[in-house]
Amino acid sequence: MTPLARQFVRRIARHGPMSIADYMAECLLHPEHGYYATRDPFGRRGDFTTAPEISQMFGELLGLALARTWLDQGRPAPFTLAELGPGRGTLMADMLRATRAVPGFREAARVVLVEASQALRQVQRQTLKDETVSWMDTAVELPEAPLFLVANEFFDALPIRQFVRAANGWCERQVALEDERLVLKLSPPAPLAALAHRLADTRPGDIVETCQPALPIIAELARRIARHGGAALIVDYGGWRSLGDTWQALRAHRPEDPLANPGEADLTAHVDFEPLARAARAEGAACSALVPQGVLLERLGITERARRLAAGLSGAGLEAHVAAHRRLTHPQEMGTLFKALAITPGVAPPPPGFSA
Ligand code: SAH
Numbered sequence: 001m002t003p004l005a006r007q008f009v010r011r012i013a014r015h016g017p018m019s020i021a022d023y024m025a026e027c028l029l030h031p032e033h034g035y036y037a038t039r040d041p042f043g044r045r046g047d048f049t050t051a052p053e054i055s056q057m058f059g060e061l062l063g064l065a066l067a068r069t070w071l072d073q074g075r076p077a078p079f080t081l082a083e084l085g086p087g088r089g090t091l092m093a094d095m096l097r098a099t100r101a102v103p104g105f106r107e108a109a110r111v112v113l114v115e116a117s118q119a120l121r122q123v124q125r126q127t128l129k130d131e132t133v134s135w136m137d138t139a140v141e142l143p144e145a146p147l148f149l150v151a152n153e154f155f156d157a158l159p160i161r162q163f164v165r166a167a168n169g170w171c172e173r174q175v176a177l178e179d180e181r182l183v184l185k186l187s188p189p190a191p192l193a194a195l196a197h198r199l200a201d202t203r204p205g206d207i208v209e210t211c212q213p214a215l216p217i218i219a220e221l222a223r224r225i226a227r228h229g230g231a232a233l234i235v236d237y238g239g240w241r242s243l244g245d246t247w248q249a250l251r252a253h254r255p256e257d258p259l260a261n262p263g264e265a266d267l268t269a270h271v272d273f274e275p276l277a278r279a280a281r282a283e284g285a286a287c288s289a290l291v292p293q294g295v296l297l298e299r300l301g302i303t304e305r306a307r308r309l310a311a312g313l314s315g316a317g318l319e320a321h322v323a324a325h326r327r328l329t330h331p332q333e334m335g336t337l338f339k340a341l342a343i344t345p346g347v348a349p350p351p352p353g354f355s356a
Contacts, residue, residue, distance in 0.1 A: 002033070002261055002262055002263050002264055003032075003033045003263065004026060004027060004030060004033045004034075004262040004263035005182065005261075005262050005263075007026075007033075008023065008026075008175065008182060008262060009177060009180060009182070012175065012176060012177045012182075013177060016176075017174035017175060017176040017177075017185060017187070018174060018175050019161050019172065019174055019175075020159070020160060020161055020162055020173060020174070020175060020184075020247065021159035021160060021161045021212070021213075022159070022175075023175045023262070024159040024160065024267050025159045026262070026263075027262045027263050027265075027267050028157060028159075028266075028267060029116055029117070030263065033263040034117075034263060035263055035264065035265065035266055035267070036116065036117040036119070036120060036157075037117050037118065037119060038119060038263070039119065040088065040119065040120065040123050041266055042087055042088055047250050047251055047252055047253065047265065047266045048250050048253065048266055049253075050087060050152060050153050051091075051152060051153075051235070051293070051328055051334065051338070052087070052088075052090040052091035052094060052152060053087075053088065053090055054324045054327055054328055055321070055324035055325065055327075055328060056094045056309075057297075057302055057305050057306060057309070057324075057325070057328070058091065058094070058152075058297070058328060059090065059091040059092070059093070059094025059095045059098070060094050060095070060097070060098035060305065061098075061297060061300040061301065061302060061305065062091070062095060062150055062152075062233055062235075062300075063094060063095030063096070063097075063098040063099045064098055064099065064102075064300070065233065065300055065351050065352050065353055066081070066095070066099075066148045066150065066231060066233065066351070067099045067102040067105050068351065068352050069148065069230075069231045069344070069348070069351040069352070070102075070105060070108075070148055071102070072348065072349060073146070073229050073230070073345075073348055075104055075105075075108065076108070076146040076228075076229050076230075077104070077107075077108035078108050078109070078110055078145060079108055079109060079110070079145055079146035079147070079148060079229075079230065080109075080110050080112055080142060080143050080145050080146065080147045080148070080149075080224075080230075081095075081109040081110065081111050081112070081148050081149075082111075082112040082113070082114060082142060082147060082148070082149040082150075083112075083113055083114065083149065083150050083151065084114045084139065084149065084150075084151035084154040084217070085114070085115065085116075085151060085152075085153070085154030085157065086113045086114075086115055086120075086124055087120065087123075087124075087153075088120070088123050088124065088127055089113070089123065089124035089125075089126075089127030089128050090127060091150065091152055092111065092113065092124075092127075092128060092133075093127050093128055093131075095150070096111070096128075096131060109148075110134075110143070110145075111128075111131060111132065111133045111134070112133070112134055112135075112136055112142060112143075113133055113134070113135050113136070114135075114136050114137070114138065114139055114141075114142070115135055115136075115137075116137060116138075121135055138217075139217045139220040139221060140216075140220055142220065142221075142224060144224065144227075144228065145224070145228055146224075146228045146229040146230045147221065147224045147225055147228065147229075147230035147231075147232070148230045148231055148232075149221060149230070149231070149232040149233070150232075150233045150234075150235070151232070151233070151234050151235070151236075152235045152236070153235070153236055153237075153268075154234075154236070155211070155214050155234065155236050155238075155271045155276070156236050156237060156238065156268040156269060156270065156271050157266075157267075157268055158211050158213045158214050158217075159211070159212075159213055160209045160210065160211045160247065160269040161173075161209065161210050161211075161212070162207055162208075162209050162245065162247065163192065163195060163207070163208050163209075163210070164186060164205065164206070164207055165198075165199075165202045165203060165204050165205060165206045165207075165208065166189035166204060167189070167204055168189075168191070168199070169189040169190050169191045169192065170189060170190065170191075170192045170195055170208075171186040171187050171188065171189045171190075172186070172187040173185075173186060173207070174186070174187055175259065182259040182262075183259070184259070194210060194212075195208060195210065201241070202243070206243060206244075207243070207244055207245045208242055208243060209242045209245075209246065209247070209269055209270075209272065210242070210272075210275075211269070211271070211272065211275070214271075214275070214276060214279075215275065215276075215279045218276050218279040218280050218343075219279050219280075219282070219283050221280070221343060222279065222280035222281075222282075222283035222284070222285035222343055223283040223284075223285075225285050225343055225344065225345055226283055226284035226285040226345050226346065227284075229345055229348070230344075230345070231342055231343065231344045231348075231351050232342070232343040233340060233341075233342055233351065234273075234276070234340065234341045234342075234343070235293060235338060235339070235340045236271040236273075236338065236339065237270055237271065237334075237337045237338045237339070238270035238271030238272060238273060238339060239270065239272070239273065239290075239339065240272070240273055240274050240290055241272060241274045242270070242272035242274075246269045246270035247267070247268075247269045248267070248268060248269070249261075249265040249266065249267050250265060250266045250268070251264060251265040251266070271339075273290050273339060273341050276341065277341065280343045284346060285343050285344065285345060285346065286343070286344050286345065286346045286348075286350075287341060287342070287343055287344075288341060288342040288343075288344070288350045288351075288354035288355070289354070290339045290340070290341055291339065291340045291341075291353065291354055292331075292335060292336050292338070292339055292340075293328065293329070293334055293335055293336075293337075293338035293339065293340060294328070294329040294330065294331060294334070294335025294336060294338075295335075296340045296353045296354070297328055297329050297335075297353075298329060299352070299353040300352060300353045302325065302328070302329060303325075306321070306322075306325040309321060310322070340353075340354070342354040
C-alpha cells in the first residue's frame with residue numbers, strides 16, 4: 001500500500017466515502033506524497049509524454065500563433081505571456097525561441113508560469129534559466145493586463161467528479177472501503193442543479209463527469225481577455241459534452257486502476273470543453289469552434305516546418321523527427337483525440353488556425 005492509500009483508508013473509515021475529486025486532488029498535489037509534488041513524470045523514463053516533449057514544433061507553432069494574434073490586436077504593451085501547468089517548461093522555451101523573430105513581442109512580454117508543484121518549478125527554472133520568469137500559484141494572481149496564454153494538458157489534471165444517471169437524478173461514484181480496500185461505490189440518487197440540463201440527453205446508467213475547479217480558472221482568464229485583450233489557447237484531450245467514464249491512471253506508460261497506487265500514477269480525465277466555453281462566454285469573451293490538434297497544426301504550417309527541420313537531420317534523428325510529426329498530427333495518434341479551443345475578446349478575429 002502506498003502512504004496515500006493508508007491515509008485514505010483511515011480517513012474513509014472515520015469520515016465515510018470521499019468524492020473522486022477529493023481523491024484525485026490529494027493523489028496529484030499532496031505536498032508530501034502527491035504525484036506532481038514528488039517527481040518529474042515526463043518523457044520516455046517517466047509515465048507519459050506530452051506534445052511539447054515530443055517535438056519543438058508544437059511550442060514553436062503555438063508561440064507564433066499567439067504572436068500573430070498579438071500583432072492583430074495592435075501590439076499591446078506590456079502584456080502577460082502565461083502558461084498554465086508548464087510541466088518541464090519546454091513549451092514556454094520553444095514559444096520564446098520562436099517568437100524572438102517577432103519585433104517588439106519579447107520586449108513587451110511579462111512571462112508568468114502558473115504552477116502548483118514546487119518540484120516542477122525547479123525543473124522549469126532550469127529549462128528557462130536564461131529568461132526572466134515569475135511563478136504564480138493560481139490564475140487568480142495573473143496581472144490585470146492583456147493576457148496571451150497557453151495551457152496544454154493542464155485541464156485534464158484537474159479533479160473531476162463522476163455521476164451515474166438515475167431515473168430523475170444522479171448517483172455519485174465515490175471512493176469507499178470494502179475489506180480495507182479502496183473501491184468505487186454509488187451514493188444514493190439525488191437531484192443535482194449542475195447537471196439538470198443533462199437529464200435531456202442522457203439515459204439511466206450513463207456516466208457524466210464534471211470538473212468544477214476548471215470553471216473559476218476559465219472565468220479568470222476570460223475576464224482579463226474580454227477586458228484587456230489577448231487570447232488563451234487551450235489544448236487537451238477530450239470533446240464537447242462529457243459522456244462516459246474517462247477517468248484513467250497511467251504509470252510507466254501503462255494504464256492501471258486509478259485506485260491501485262494513489263500518489264504513484266498520473267490521474268487524468270478527458271476535458272469537457274462545453275462548460276469551459278460557457279464559462280468563458282459568461283465573462284464576455286468569445287470562443288472558437290473546437291479544432292482537432294492535427295487540423296490546427298496543419299493549418300499553422302507544421303508540415304512545412306517539419307520539412308525545414310528534416311533538411312538538417314539524418315539517420316535515427318530523422319526517423320525520430322518524422323515519427324514525432326506523425327504522432328502530433330495523425331488521426332490515429334494525437335491528431336484527433338486532442339482538441340484546441342481559443343478564447344478571445346468578442347471584438348477580435350480568432351487566432352490563426354481557429355477560423356474555418
Ligand atoms: N503542459 C505541460 C505539462 C502537463 S502536466 C506539458 O504539456 O508537458 C500538468 C501540469 O499542471 C504539471 O506541471 C502540474 O504540476 C500542473 N498542475 C496540475 N494541477 C495544477 C493546479 N491545480 N494548479 C497549478 N498547476 C497544476
